[in-house]
Amino acid sequence: MFLLKCFEEGKTIAEGARIASIKENTAKSIVNKYKSNLDVLVTKMRGGKRIFILNKKILQNLIEDNVCITLKGIQQTVFETEHVKLCLSTTYFSLVSF
Numbered sequence: 001m002f003l004l005k006c007f008e009e010g011k012t013i014a015e016g017a018r019i020a021s022i023k024e025n026t027a028k029s030i031v032n033k034y035k036s037n038l039d040v041l042v043t044k045m046r047g048g049k050r051i052f053i054l055n056k057k058i059l060q061n062l063i064e065d066n067v068c069i070t071l072k073g074i075q076q077t078v079f080e081t082e083h084v085k086l087c088l089s090t091t092y093f094s095l096v097s098f
Contacts, residue, residue: 003022004031016031054074054086058082071095074091
């Protein structure tokens with residue numbers, strides 16, 4: 001995500017928000033979550049009904065641990081480890097964008 005890359009490069013949140021084409025308040029909340037977790041489980045996409053996708057790093061780790069994992073398995077694992085309930089469509093679109 002451009003915002004976190006900008007943040008890690010030392011740019012301000014406002015500059016990162018402009019580059020990523022998102023509102024500054026949204027950028028602040030993403031950066032705060034990133035600082036607290038050092039990772040963001042779910043990222044926002046622009047517009048539409050399905051505006052969230054799983055973090056690619058987390059998705060990659062799940063797939064590397066179990067190559068034959070199903071969508072339901074990903075959903076259950078994320079719920080058990082991160083205490084976040086995902087719908088199957090969010091899981092599917094995260095995998096498709098992976």
